[in-house]
Amino acid sequence: MDEALLAAQGERALRFIPVTDFPLLKDYVGRGVITTATYPARQFGVGSAMGMMKAARLCPQAIVLPVDFDEIRKYSRLFKNTIAEIAPLVQDRGVDEVYIDFTDVPGGQREGGRVLARLIQKSIFDKTGLTCSIGVAPNKLLAKMASEFNKPNGISIVHEADLQEKIWPLNCRKINGIGPKAGEKLARLNIHTIGELATQDRQWLIAHFGKSTGAWMHEVAWGRDNSPVVTESEPVSMSRETTFERDLHAVRDRAELGAIFTRLCGQVAADLQRKGYVAKTIGIKLRYDDFRIATRDQTVQAYTADAQTIRKIAGLCLKRVPLEQRLRLLGVRAATLAKIGETPVFKENSALAQIKSAQAVAADPMATDQLF
DNA sequence: TCTGGGGTCCTAGGACCC
């Protein structure tokens, strides 16, 4: 194998938080979900994204710790910087996950990548006190699955030849990209394992899941994935949203809702400014008390990162959505981003389009300001 | 007993242009 990839995942992000003076899960009040759980707590069936109330029934004696996002970001940065010092080709996959292409890292191929994986684990532990699990494989798809095999603090190496033995027995849901819906649909079609998926005819999968998804499913079931490790990317959107402590009504709780709305717009504006972007599409998102979601957005001509402008456009969006039902969440989103100072002037930048524009301006003397 | 926040990508229909 002359090419190798690796996925690393962070664990025990809450390791250093002292555990005194925090409520037990059974005494916890408020809405929300578990962000993560220690391995002992997981024994009780508690895990990420589970509602607090459900978790409290499963493990009432668990201690609830607050989430300190500044601290998490700090450790996340340390984690990624440590890896990048050893192997520079790193793709970001959220706070605690990365893909690494170490094809060209000196010594990377020793013991099939195990030596490098151990070095990365040790470096991360020395710098942060955190453990992580690492999967080594010929592509991102397999590396991601491999990283789950030996948790916590494990290393797992998967070769192409291991497909039948190690990958095919797994449930389809273990494939990155097959979520609850696709998993359900596959189960209804009596396809449960990746091996069963691999035996399906490509055309049959396409008939049931569409051209793109069907073909993709067939590829991944055979362990094939040639997507590159992408080290840099521009953001597509920036958003802020909040779930209220109690459901709010647009009329009855107008003042409260208005204040939250303005605050969210301010936060989006601040995020854009801090990161040096402007946006041309502003949108809102709401979640009703029955959990249905509605979104509206509007694209305007001039790019902006101004709180008042965003608030105005978002306000127009809000007018276009039904507001009879009570709300549990409100969000504001900015999209169609451009780096500040690099906003495109003409949508069409072909010479022809520019000549036409110039002709249109020449024909209408009142339109000269269009040039600026 | 309900179910966070911040993202990406895909689909599909309609408008509009060539």
Add this chain to the structure above:
DNA sequence: TCTGGGGTCCTAGGACCC
């Protein structure tokens, strides 16, 4: 009188991921 496609942009919703 009726009939074309292709391409891009915009909008709404939904699946999925960490």
